[in-house]
Amino acid sequence: MESNKQKVAGGLFWSYGERIMAQLVSLVVSVVLARLLDPENYGVISIVMIFITFCDAxxxxxxxxxxxxxxxxDELDVNTMLCCSVATSFFLYVIIFFAAPAIADFYDMDIIRPILRVLGLRLLISGVNSIQRAWIQKRMLFRRFFVSTSFGTVISAVVGISMAYRGMGAWSLVAQYLTNSFIDTMVLLITNDWKPRLQFSWRRAKSMLSYGWKVLLTTVVYTIEGDLRSLIIGKQFGSADLAYYDQGKKFPNLLVTNINTSISNVIFPVLSKSQDDLNRMRTICRRSIRTSTYLLAPLLIGLIAVANEFVQVILSEKWLPCVPYLQILTLVFLVRPLTTTCQQAIMSTGRSDITLKIMITVNVTDVVLLLVAVFAMKSVLMIAVGALLTEIVSLGLFMKYVKKCIGYSYKEQVLDIGPSLLVAVSMGIIVYCVGLLELKTFFLLIAQIVIGAIYYILVSYILHFEPFEYILKMVVEKFRK
Structure with a gap:
């Protein structure tokens, strides 16, 4: 048991380290590029990424x-899945290549055609990268992710910013995305003891895809749910409105995706190995939810409280229209890590059929709310509100079925979420009140962040918050080694 605890703690440490490093660099890059590029440039890339993200999923x-x-x-299983992944990525790139002119005509933007064809090359890289990461994730060698992400993020940041300074507009974002994926994959290829080989087994493929196709379809449904909004906003309201919406989504997404990915990467393989021990699965699931809530609640609620000052200081005043989107979508991402952990627990029991059914239900709900927001209310803001309602429905369904699958009761779920959430809300109120002071915007933002951080950490220490003590112990042990 102690060995497993050490694996989880070590995995979380390196996985969090990888994500935090990537988050900091991505934040700097996003800020610099947002100041150098117009919302229309971001809007073009946002439209292109709708199709790339869907195929990547x-x-x-x-x-x-x-x-x-x-x-x-074993390696035969891995190489079999690699063949499936690479073949699928090549097939999808061919579709993207020939569909690019029609997509450009649909949005009446000629620049979309070459950008889509070039950025679509990322799919060929993802075909290899996704299998590399799965093999490393299964063996819980998360330090390798830290190394590959460090190289990829830093080098791609230099490339993207350099091109933006030279006035290359949307192409600077294209170069950043492609460079990041390529460097990450090459570093993993060098550091990983598994090397791709031309091996394939129909029997293994059939066995593994009997589980994988349900996860695949779940992922696709989830991606459609998210990207459908961007697709419609770009067409009905224009690239500038899409840029404001996506910019409002970017920062909470940056925070949550990084931490969420860290937890998912560590928790899923551990849960899968413990699928015959429901008590252990429940314990791991509770640890994940307590930790993610403790880390994310203050960051996201604090972001809502400082949204106006944050956008002015970090992005400049030209991006102020994204503030209401940022505040609403931050609430969406506050709910998402809880949903993800419950989903991972259900999938680890082999019940990928349940997650598929839930996602279909959620997707139908989302489409209905989206159509009402677009055609009845004609409001991008109401599209964001619809996204929040959809996420709440999704969480409710996953909480219901995780209770059935591993016995994680509603009472336990509330007890794991409640304390951190309550302290974070009280912190948010204090931070918002600080924002009412008459100070220059930059100094006001600094004061809000410092006071909020001190309050949250101090209350955690005084009340002996279990997640706080767990994280502190984990960090201290790692540095002692």
């Missing part, structure tokens, strides 16, 4: 998860 969706979920996966 297909490539990265079920193949890697099938490797992680299978208890005794």
């Amino acid at each position: 297909i490539v990265s969706g079920g193949f890697g998860n099938a490797i992680v979920q299978k208890k005794d996966a």
Whole structure:
């Protein structure tokens, strides 16, 4: 048991380290590029990324998860899934290449055609990268993620910012995305003891895809749910409105995706190995939810409280229209880590059919709310509100089924979420009140952040918050080693 605890703690340490480093660099890059580029440039890339993200979800969706979920996966299994992944990525790139002119005509933007064809090359890289990451994730060698992400993020940041300074507009973002994916994959290829080989087994493929196709379809449905909003905003309201919406989503997404990915990468393989021990699965699930809530609640609620000052200082006043989107979408991302952990627990029991059914239900709900917001209310802001309502419905369904699958009761779920959330809300109120002071915007933002951080940490220490003490102990032990 102690060995497993050490693996989880070590995995979380390196996975968090990787995500935090990537988050900091991405934040700097986003700020610099937002100041150098116009909202219209961001809008073009946002439209292109709708199609790239959808195809990427297909490539990265079920193949890697099938490797992680299978208890005794060997190199033949990995190479079989690699063949499936690469073949799928190549097929999707061909579709993207020939569909690019029609997509450009649909949005009446000629620049979309070449950008889509070039950025689509990322799919070919993802076909290999997703399998590399699954193999490393299964073996819980998360330090390798830290190294590959460090190189990829820093080098791509230099490339993107350099091109933006030279006035290359949307192409600077294209170069940043492609460079990041390529460097990450090459570093993993060098550091990973598994090397791709031309091996394939129909029997293994059939067995693993019986699980993987449900995860794949779940991922695709989830991606459609998220990208459909951007697709419609770009067409109905224009690239500038889409840029404001996406910019409002970017910062909470940056925080949550990084921490969420860290937890998912560590928790899923551990849960899969413990699928015959429901008590252990429940314990791991509770640890994940307590930790993610403790870390994310103050960051996201604090972001809502300082949204206006944050946008003015970090992005400049030209991005102020994104503030209401940022505040509403931050609430969406506050709910998401809880949903993800419950989903991982259900999938680890082998019940990918349940997650698929839930996501179909959620997707139908989302489409209905989206159509009402677009055609009845004609409001981008109401699209954001609809996203929040959809996320709440999703959380409710996953909480219901995680109770059935591993016995994680509603009472336990509330007790794991409640304390951190209450302290974070009280911190948010204090931070918002500080924002009413008559100070220059920059100094006001600094004061809000410092006071909020001191309050949250101090209350955690005084009340002996279990997640606070767990994280502190984990960090101290790592540095002692």
